[in-house]
Amino acid sequence: MFEIIAEPNRRAILSLLVSSQQSVGEIERRLRMPQPTVSKHLRVLREAGFVESTVDAQRRLYRLKPEPFQEVDAWLAPFRRFWSAHVDALERHLDRIDQSTRTKRKTKEKTTRPKPRK
């Protein structure tokens, strides 16, 4: 599953689909990627459950499926608990990325974290 999102073109496709569903041609056009490449990546994404497609005449409309993303999130969970212990230097980092999100998150996450034992 991680191998799927390790491929930059596939991540680009996923990021494109997050706004709304797209046809193969639209993806090809927006990402300036040869059509067989798009189709092949879509196949991989479909078989991995990241996307699904519906038929619209000759076109196929692709859209995201939530499950794999949740699995990634689930894998990330233990590490999230870990890094919330290190909220010092990374506050600045998050500030740069998204000010408002960081602020909200900060108010609701307290730093009660497992310490390194040993």
Added chain:
Amino acid sequence: MFEIIAEPNRRAILSLLVSSQQSVGEIERRLRMPQPTVSKHLRVLREAGFVESTVDAQRRLYRLKPEPFQEVDAWLAPFRRFWSAHVDALERHLDRIDQSTRTKRKTKEKTTRPKPRK
């Protein structure tokens, strides 16, 4: 960065380090992985900023660094907003994984669904 965590052995190492820092020998022993393999993966992880090491006599103690995980989380963020629109059957799933996080997130996120055009 995604290529880093795409490798199963590396994910195993990261999961092992989440509890506490470990020496190369401990990782080798616990994961039953040849020592050069461990060292090579640790090198990749170190150069990608996932881990750092301190010297303890002849040993090197490796521990996690938070930054790359935050980046993964940041990449996941837009998709998280997406899948929270599909919160039906997966509610139970998330409940099992992390009760408090899910609840908090849900309160602040609205359901903005892309509509099927056509």
Added chain:
DNA sequence: AGGGCATATGCGTGTCAAGGTATATAAGGA
């Protein structure tokens, strides 16, 4: 039916990364 558009698939090729084995570096203890 035939032609054009939209998408999928097959094949050959090059690249890159992981594993195995051997060896190098370095610190500790006798």
Added chain:
DNA sequence: TCCTTATATACCTTGACACGCATATGCCCT
């Protein structure tokens, strides 16, 4: 100093995969 432990690196081989190109499949329209 010599030996042992701990970790890192070098070299080679192999397999997976992404790409380009060509072609196949399928639907629409006239």
